[in-house]
Amino acid sequence: MNYEFSHIGIPTTEEKAWDGFYEPGKIHYTAFDKDEYNIEWVKFDTDSPMPELIRTIPHVAYFVDNMEDALQGKDILVDTFSPGEGVRVAFIKHNGAPVEFMEIKDA
Template identity: 45%
Template sequence: MKFNHIGIPTTGRFDGEIPLPKLAMTVSDHKNNPFGIQWQRYDEDAPYPDLVKSIAHVAFEVEDLAQALQGHKIIIEPNSPIPGLTVAFVEVNGAPVELMEVNRDICSEDI
């Protein structure tokens, strides 16, 4: 597992907003700081659990998402927001954790 970012939900605006209408949210660039902090504001109709929309999460890159999910309570099923990236959220001790499998041969984004 490799740390990727920490996502911090907010309801207010923030510098460097990146709208993601397909995902019903707005984010900041987690690579613009040495700590991987990403602000996240969710649209009112965003289809995510309240836990994800209200509690900060840590995100880790994993080699095998299916294997990494075993034994955990899945709160957002595996999905692919962009080609080459598959993500899922699990709940660990009452907090959301994002697991990310990145196929760098396909993924054109700087994840």
């Protein structure tokens, strides 16, 4: 499996210049690809259904070629979902920390 670094996501309770909001997860986020260090800030609404681990611990994210292969045998924290067209995301728990996998398909 090839893991290519994408970004680091840092939970915050502070207000930022949010680039988007993912309604099902109730997550506000900044665009990591606009940050020189690939940092994504994430803020969760109080009623967010996301696991506490993701809401409180920074995560590292990797691009993967095939989500199903990447998740094989892993401790899945959040099953695969699509936050936008052509993008699939899932979170695993690795040594007590959240790790995000992102699969990008060209339209």
